[in-house]
Each structure stands twice: as C-alpha cells, then as structure tokens.
Amino acid sequence: MVVGRIGRPHGVRGQVTVEVRTDDPDLRFAPGSVLLTDPAARGPLTVSAARWHSGVLLLQLAGPDGVVVADREAADALRNTRLLVPVDALPELDDPDSFYDHQLVGLAAELTDGSPLGEVTAVQHEGAELLVVRRTDGRELLVPFVTAMVPVVDVAGGRLVVDPPEGLLDL
The missing domain is CATH 2.40.30.60 (RimM)
Known part of the structure; x- marks a missing residue:
C-alpha cells in the first residue's frame, strides 16, 4: 500500500x-x-x-x-x-464506506442495470478520489469516487456499481 x-x-x-x-x-x-x-x-x-x-x-x-x-x-x-x-500491516477501517485502494483495484465495474463497464485498475488521489476503470472496449474512464456515482461497493463480491451522469461514458 x-x-x-x-x-x-x-x-x-x-x-x-x-x-x-x-x-x-x-x-x-x-x-x-x-x-x-x-x-x-x-x-x-x-x-x-x-x-x-x-x-x-x-x-x-x-x-x-x-x-x-x-x-x-x-x-x-x-x-x-x-x-x-x-x-x-494496515489497520481495519471502522467506517464501512471507507476502503483502501488495494481493495478497489481489480473489482469489476458494472452499470446500474448490471451490464459490464470494465475493471478498476487504479485509484487516483488528485484533489478528489477518482477510480480508473479500464472499459471493456479497452478505453480508460475516470469515475469520481463519490456515493452518487458509485452507490455500491461489494469488495467480497468483487464488484462495484457505477451510476454515471449523462455524458460521462462518452468522454
């Protein structure tokens, strides 16, 4: 880490x-x-x-x-x-909505309808936390890691759900 x-x-x-x-x-x-x-x-x-x-x-x-x-x-x-x-060597996190970067990298990213979006390949910390998602077509997508856009993080299940605002997937 x-x-x-x-x-x-x-x-x-x-x-x-x-x-x-x-x-x-x-x-x-x-x-x-x-x-x-x-x-x-x-x-x-x-x-x-x-x-x-x-x-x-x-x-x-x-x-x-x-x-x-x-x-x-x-x-x-x-x-x-x-x-x-x-x-x-990392302590357990008390907040169930907090995650270490290594817990997020490798998770499958899917849309709210269950369709695959890609895989989380990194987490950037540049002002705001951004998930770097390698899309199924090979392109890279940056998703702000906020509850409104990532409402579900299921580490045990190996997935997270992305609810993108209009236009985010077109960037």
Whole structure:
C-alpha cells in the first residue's frame, strides 16, 4: 500500500520532501519506521527523522545498508520513489464506506442495470478520489469516487456499481 512519494530534496543534508498518501502520517513516518519502496531496489528505507515544515513533511532516511542519506545528491537519487507498507500491516477501517485502494483495484465495474463497464485498475488521489476503470472496449474512464456515482461497493463480491451522469461514458 502506497503511503507516500518522495519529492525533491530539502536543503543540503539529505532531507527529502514527501507527498503524503496516508491519513496517519505521524504513525507511518515515525522515526524507526521501515518502508518498502517502488522501485524495490531503492529500499527498504528507514525513517531516521521526520518533521513538518510549512505544511510539508520532511524525512531523513537511511538506506538498506543502514547508512543515512546525508547529502543533496543522494536525496535527489530517491526522487519519485513510492513509499509502501505491507497490506497486512494496515489497520481495519471502522467506517464501512471507507476502503483502501488495494481493495478497489481489480473489482469489476458494472452499470446500474448490471451490464459490464470494465475493471478498476487504479485509484487516483488528485484533489478528489477518482477510480480508473479500464472499459471493456479497452478505453480508460475516470469515475469520481463519490456515493452518487458509485452507490455500491461489494469488495467480497468483487464488484462495484457505477451510476454515471449523462455524458460521462462518452468522454
């Protein structure tokens, strides 16, 4: 499960900015936390220090060899690395209408009349949550993940229902 993405270096001592993709960054990025990486060859990485600066999370990281990333060039080499935690390390969600991305990816998407629409291939978090659906004809469709447009999510049944507004399927 992706919990963040390393951005640009901050300063000259090896700190990196992080695009946070978790609702509990203080837990996920606490000093001592070990994070898997994508690409895997860059990790695992261990958080040596974490702090917030002007609303941006800054991390000091140690590489797989235990050596702290200590300069700007080494920090820049980590840019765009996705930070991951194992799925089995995730807590259960209390809200029945909340889902982890990995629970949604792979679900069959169908219309309200039961006709197949495609398969959820990703979830984008760009302002609003969007489901990326690969349609049965191979085209890609972005569906806002809101109850009005996705009234049914049946993880156990492997499907969700899309109720698109007029014109969405024509985009």
